[in-house]
Amino acid sequence: MVTPLGRALLAAELPVLRAHGLSMWGYVVLVALDDVGLADRPVRTQAALAQSIGADKTRIIGVLDDLQRRGLLQRRPDPADRRVHLLTLTGAGRRLRQSASADIRRGEERLLARLPPGDRDGFLRALRILSAVPAAEIAAADGEGDSARPP
Amino acid sequence: MVTPLGRALLAAELPVLRAHGLSMWGYVVLVALDDVGLADRPVRTQAALAQSIGADKTRIIGVLDDLQRRGLLQRRPDPADRRVHLLTLTGAGRRLRQSASADIRRGEERLLARLPPGDRDGFLRALRILSAVPAAEIAAADGEGDSARPP
DNA sequence: TATTGTTATACTCTATAACTATA
DNA sequence: TATAGTTATAGAGTATAACAATA
Numbered sequence: 001m002v003t004p005l006g007r008a009l010l011a012a013e014l015p016v017l018r019a020h021g022l023s024m025w026g027y028v029v030l031v032a033l034d035d036v037g038l039a040d041r042p043v044r045t046q047a048a049l050a051q052s053i054g055a056d057k058t059r060i061i062g063v064l065d066d067l068q069r070r071g072l073l074q075r076r077p078d079p080a081d082r083r084v085h086l087l088t089l090t091g092a093g094r095r096l097r098q099s100a101s102a103d104i105r106r107g108e109e110r111l112l113a114r115l116p117p118g119d120r121d122g123f124l125r126a127l128r129i130l131s132a133v134p135a136a137e138i139a140a141a142d143g144e145g146d147s148a149r150p151p
Numbered sequence: 152m153v154t155p156l157g158r159a160l161l162a163a164e165l166p167v168l169r170a171h172g173l174s175m176w177g178y179v180v181l182v183a184l185d186d187v188g189l190a191d192r193p194v195r196t197q198a199a200l201a202q203s204i205g206a207d208k209t210r211i212i213g214v215l216d217d218l219q220r221r222g223l224l225q226r227r228p229d230p231a232d233r234r235v236h237l238l239t240l241t242g243a244g245r246r247l248r249q250s251a252s253a254d255i256r257r258g259e260e261r262l263l264a265r266l267p268p269g270d271r272d273g274f275l276r277a278l279r280i281l282s283a284v285p286a287a288e289i290a291a292a293d294g295e296g297d298s299a300r301p302p
Numbered sequence: 303t304a305t306t307g308t309t310a311t312a313c314t315c316t317a318t319a320a321c322t323a324t325a
Numbered sequence: 326t327a328t329a330g331t332t333a334t335a336g337a338g339t340a341t342a343a344c345a346a347t348a
Contacts, residue, residue: 001278001279001282002153002156002157002160002278003157003160003161004205004282005153005278005281005282006153006154006156006157006158007286008284008286008290009153009154009289010154011286011289011290012289012290015290045329045330046330047328047329047330054155054158056316056318057329057331058316058317058318058330058331058332059315059316059317061330061331061332077324081324081325081328081329082323082324082325082329083323083325083328083329083330084324084328084329084330111281111284111289114280114284115277115280115281116276118273119274119276119277119280120273122269122270122271122272122273122274123270123273123274123277123278125267125270126266126270126271126273126274127152127153127156127274128152129265129270130156130265131152131155131156133159133262133265135158135159135162138159138160138163138262139159139162139163139166196307197307198305198306198307206339207339207340208306208307209307209308209309209339209340210339210340212307212308232305232306232347232348233306233346233347234305234306234307234346234347234348235305235307236306303348304348305346305347305348306345306346306347306348307344307346307347308343308344308345309342309343309344310341310342310343310344311340311341311342311343312339312340312341312342313338313339313340313341314337314338314339314340315336315338315339316335316336317334317335317336317337318333318334318335318336319332319333319335320331320332320333320334321330321333322329322330322331322332323329323331324327324328324329324330325326325327325328325329
């Protein structure tokens, strides 16, 4: 049930994002950078960013190029180690992320309105809990029979 | 949150399915055929089956070929209209589906055990409700601003 | 002519491997 | 030599278009 739902949600979000000139990965990157911007652990390397959003490091390069070209983020070499790139969101990037998020949230609210109020809270709480479970643990959950072994 | 969770769940299920010699689509087909087998509306055409599981009709052909070759389903021309193929699960197919489902459910239970009992029920109820919403309505939910128009 | 299943083709996404520049 | 980022290449998955059989 989760997979088809995710597909439908993604399909519903894409037009909204495109209205903001964003691809899915572009949006994901913006969100990730904005979130860590508030935290105390700034993302220092592109590889770390890629891993944190579950993407390959080679996959986000074009995305970063585009976002940088449009002035949504800044990418400058770390003076301490000039191999790594420091990634920071610009004001425009943060604003765009927020307006896109607001649009998406509107759609989500409309969908969540279909749920009984009690279930709605439980659903969101459960979703947060399950999302926080590392993928490795989810995979381990049923692979323990060991009858299946990844190559 | 839904998309990454779905990805993780799918990744966790694949090894289990492979232990039963099933691909993701093979399992989805088995489930779809088994479910409608109990209902009164048997799937009469491959195209209808494909649509019901959100796949392209060309995508399930190889899957059906494989399942048929392994004696898990029967595919015979409809006497009334010899263009369409009647699809029915064999006993072996139904048994395989059930044992695979049981394995997957075990993994799911282990994951759901992480949730507070109250949230767990709300989560599953909400999931069922949201899954039942047609994809078209989910898409319409936020595309109404009309600033985004599919090409 | 229209439709079902099929095959062949092209396209999109994603991952793997080779390259550069720094260390 | 090892690592961060980049580029180039190959692979999987998917959809689109052409085909044969039947209506």
